[in-house]
Amino acid sequence: MKVDLTVNGKDITADVEDRMLLVHFLRDVADLTATNIGCDTTSCGACTVLLDGESVKSCTVLAAQASGHQITTVEGLASNGVMHPVQRAFHEQHGLQCGFCTPGMVMAIVSLLRENPHPTEEQVRIGLEGNLCRCTGYHNIVRAALAAAEVSS
Amino acid sequence: MIPSSFTYKRAGSAEEAIDLAVEYGEDAKYLAGGHSLLPLMKLRLAAPEVIIDLGGLHDLSYITDHGSHIAIGALTRHHDVQHSDLLARELPLLAHAAGEVGDPQIRHRGTIGGSVAHADPASDLPAVLLALDATLVARGTDGSRELPIGEFFQGLFETVLDPSELLTEIRVPKPAAGARGWSFQKFTQRAIDWAIVGVAVQGHQVALVNMAGTPLRAAAVEAALADGAAPADAAAHAAEGTSAASDIRASREYREHLARVLVSRALTEAASRA
Numbered sequence: 001m002k003v004d005l006t007v008n009g010k011d012i013t014a015d016v017e018d019r020m021l022l023v024h025f026l027r028d029v030a031d032l033t034a035t036n037i038g039c040d041t042t043s044c045g046a047c048t049v050l051l052d053g054e055s056v057k058s059c060t061v062l063a064a065q066a067s068g069h070q071i072t073t074v075e076g077l078a079s080n081g082v083m084h085p086v087q088r089a090f091h092e093q094h095g096l097q098c099g100f101c102t103p104g105m106v107m108a109i110v111s112l113l114r115e116n117p118h119p120t121e122e123q124v125r126i127g128l129e130g131n132l133c134r135c136t137g138y139h140n141i142v143r144a145a146l147a148a149a150e151v152s153s
Numbered sequence: 154m155i156p157s158s159f160t161y162k163r164a165g166s167a168e169e170a171i172d173l174a175v176e177y178g179e180d181a182k183y184l185a186g187g188h189s190l191l192p193l194m195k196l197r198l199a200a201p202e203v204i205i206d207l208g209g210l211h212d213l214s215y216i217t218d219h220g221s222h223i224a225i226g227a228l229t230r231h232h233d234v235q236h237s238d239l240l241a242r243e244l245p246l247l248a249h250a251a252g253e254v255g256d257p258q259i260r261h262r263g264t265i266g267g268s269v270a271h272a273d274p275a276s277d278l279p280a281v282l283l284a285l286d287a288t289l290v291a292r293g294t295d296g297s298r299e300l301p302i303g304e305f306f307q308g309l310f311e312t313v314l315d316p317s318e319l320l321t322e323i324r325v326p327k328p329a330a331g332a333r334g335w336s337f338q339k340f341t342q343r344a345i346d347w348a349i350v351g352v353a354v355q356g357h358q359v360a361l362v363n364m365a366g367t368p369l370r371a372a373a374v375e376a377a378l379a380d381g382a383a384p385a386d387a388a389a390h391a392a393e394g395t396s397a398a399s400d401i402r403a404s405r406e407y408r409e410h411l412a413r414v415l416v417s418r419a420l421t422e423a424a425s426r427a
Contacts, residue, residue: 001161018161018204040154042192043345045258054232054261060191061262064161065184065208112257129344130256 003067007032008076016063022056023047025063026073034074034103038132045131048104048111049073055111057130074103077110086110086148095144097135105131109145118149156194163206167213167292167319170205174317175294177203183319184208185228185267188259189276213266213321216240222288225323227266231255231278234265243327246335246355250281253337256345266320269305272312272367275347277339279306280368282323284353284360290322297321306367332356334427336419340411342402349403350411352391354419356427364395364412371395374416384420391416 004013007030014029026032026049038046040059047058050072077084086109089095096102105128112119112127119127124145125138133141164170174181182201184190185208193199207213213228216237223243225234234240234251241248254260254268254277268278269289282302289300291314305312314320328335332355339351339362351362352371357378359371373390392409399405 017158019156019158021155024155040195042188042255042259045256048258051261055258056261057258060188062161062187062191062204062206064163065187065206108258111261127257130258 001064003063005030005063005066005069005071007071008073018062018064020063021059022049022051022061022063022066022071023058025066026058026071029063032073032075036100036103038100038104043132044101044104045108045128046101046104048107048131050107050111053111053114055108055130072107072110074106077106084110085151086113086144089144089148089151090141093140093144093147095137095141097133097137101131101133101135105133105141109141109148112145113149113152117152119145121146154195156191157197157200159194159201160203161206162203163209165209167210167321170207170210171292171294171317171319173203173205174319177205179316181205181316183270185264185270186230186262187267188255188263189267189271189273207319214264218243219324222324222326225265225325227270227320227322228264229266231260231263231265231268232257235260244285244325246337246353247278247281247285247325249335250277250337250353253277253339259345265323269302269323270312270314270320272306272310273347274306274309274365274367275363276368277337277348277351277353277362280351280360280362281337281353282325283368283370284355284358285325285328286358287326288324289320290324291318292321293318299324303370309366328355331427332358334423334425336422336426338415338419338422340415346402350397350408350415352412352415352419354416354423356423359391359416359419361391361395361412361416364392364397364408366396369395371412371416374420378420384424385417388413388417388420 036046038044181203213226373393377387391412397408
């Protein structure tokens, strides 16, 4: 079937299988491979992207469902080579170890801060309950989210 | 993991969705947010040949005040139920419980109608709506009918809906003045897991998550409360009439124990809010 998605501001039309998952569309059709496939069961959050500005797990959305909608991946956050405040905060607070969960974590935090620009530490921790870090490096990830909120205020 | 092959149809209206469901019959499944059905399809536990996507039916996403009850469109997302000022004021049990479903990403996609129609006894909202005595509105080829939620669930993933019938609205009566106390208790292993056992209390109405093949009311607890029993004494009856499963997460005996403990906590918390 024909799908038409706007990914990071760019229109992408493609003929795909009806059953294609959004994460496979992003990685294999749009050639945007930052979004990782982790658990593939809606649990780990590694594949988190924004759908019309809100975080979703792209392993549990069909490309067909996303047709006609706006998708943002971590590749779409920086503008003109300047990192997004959440990316900058991950860099400065050392919010990553192996980096596998990072694209999903960053997108989950971008969505979280849009809904709640000044979260408490507890709200950040609860807000990230859908994202797992296999290095267990949560402390600096939470610190990065709070730092990004501080910068944006 | 990818689902087995299917044909995707996007419905532009409720009428079109029902027409498609009639056309494809038992081979078709409605897809709302997809966060119950797609994981089952990826595990090949479900393999519908036709998917009818309801995602475009924006007119079935609303929360409106009708005086004695609140009407909620079936495609209203958990995120919108969680953050509704109207529900926070009138039905805080429902708003709170919606915020306990899954995680933020899941709540951005999952819908209240999808959760109810999927009829997973481990889901939170079916039991919450059972405690609230909700009425469900289903539309079919012959028009709409109203279904008391107590008659809706028939078994594991089974409801009284015909395959082509579409759940369109959930009507929740506002609790009476003496029944405003509420509580929602959910015991999980990990943050985003389904409840091993859950309890929803509104006034003296008590419903259980994951204690049988369907969500169910704790009738023996309610009877004890009606006879004037204290919360702790009423909660001792929480496992009566249940048929909890033993599975990888918990034995039946453990679930029965949890039900008694959580009902006691829920009744105490509800009383403190009355």
